[in-house]
Amino acid sequence: MAEQTATAVSRRVLADSVRRATKAPSLHNSQPWLFRIGDRTVDVHADRRRQLDVLDPASRELLISVGAAVFTLRLALRAAGWRPVALLFPEPSEPDLVARVTVPGRLAPTPVVEALSSAVEHRHTNRWPFARSVVPADDLAHLAEAARREGATLTVASAVSRNAILGLAGAADRRLRAQGGYRAELAHWTVPARHRHDGIPPAAIGPWDALETMPIRDFGLLQPQQDRAAVPFEPHPTITVLSTGGDHREQWVAAGQALQRVLLTATWLNLATTPISQPVEIPGLRVLLTDTATDRWAQMVLRLGYGRPAAATPRRPLSEVLLS
Structure with a gap:
């Protein structure tokens, strides 16, 4: 599908996409990410204050969690009709800047993008027994x-x-x-x-x-x-x-x-x-x-x-x- 030249993406669209990105999974729902919104860009940072030092001393799972947020951010932008481009570790002097997502132009979402986007709100880790059915x-x-x-x-x-x-x-x-x-x-x-916004509730x-x-x-x-x-x-x-x-x-x-x-x-x-x-x-x-x-x-x-x-x-x- 052809990309369209477009006016700059609005801060509202970028903020809404960041909000969707926070729905990503993370180790024990620690949500170890931070975002900075710029002009046509969103920087995604690792939040080291939320690293699990006992389980994840090398920060491998932390970066997996941040990667999940990066994908969800990309997906939200695509679903909103924009073409995101993600560059990993763009600043050598800032190791916690994991990704810079830029939005160079518009691109209509595909049916696959719309389907995945619709699944974001419904994806939850399921720790209950599953049916004795074969996955096709x-x-x-x-x-x-x-x-x-x-x-x-x-x-x-x-x-x-x-x-x-x-x-x-x-x-x-x-x-x-x-x-x-x-x-x-x-x-x-x-x-x-009370009013906790992270972790695993009972x-x-x-x-x-x-x-x-x-x-x-x-x-x-x-x-x-x-x-x-x-x-x-x-x-x-x-x-x-x-x-x-x-x-x-x-x-x-x-x-x-x-x-x-x-x-x-x-x-x-x-x-x-x-x-x-x-x-x-x-x-x-x-x-x-x-x-x-x-x-x-x-x-x-x-x-x-x-x-x-x-x-x-x-x-x-x-x-x-x-x-x-």
Whole structure:
């Protein structure tokens, strides 16, 4: 579709697009991003104050989260009829300036853009059991194509690989629970507070797996089996691994953009999703999911299926995420 010459994009459109970008997923809904609106530009910064030091000391997941916000910003601008161009790490002297999104002209949205944009408000992490239904191969192909369009690979685990991955996730979860500061960090992001605009509210935590095969985080609860209902989860979940060629900050941001495109595509297909990040949070286990021979690094594990509607998590208002 041909691009049109256009007047400058208004600040209102840019601000509305930033507001949509804040709907992106992030580790424990930490929302580690800040934005600066300029003339035809939006700069996207990493908010280091929101980094999870115990879970994410290298800031890999922080940059994945910021990458998801960058994709959502691009999508919002496209849905509004503009052509965004994102440049990663545009200023070497400012490492926390992750992306500069410019808007050189107008471009009418495509049906795919409109579909993904309509999914933004409905995408929520679902920590509940899924139906014992097979995800169609055509839907999995759509998800793989979504990842490919953002420079990543989404691989569906075979039955043997799925069981191995869930075993790794369980082992990772146990190691993390034994790690100093882990429970306190989880509790920080789940303690209910009046007017809180981040973190995981109780309604979004979900039940405990009665068979303890699905690695659902305990979110710092001292007695999770007693404080949360225990129900059986699906015995044969659909598990996928999102990977990138290389494992540096640019690839982490790319992984975040691909992750959000996959999640929104899944939402559009009426699929529920659960990121399973424990096995990629421990380097010694993450390497087992990585093909080092081809330099394909596992960045995220996703569970897919059909589930009950999930609760939304709060978002910070523009006043908290906009830099002057």
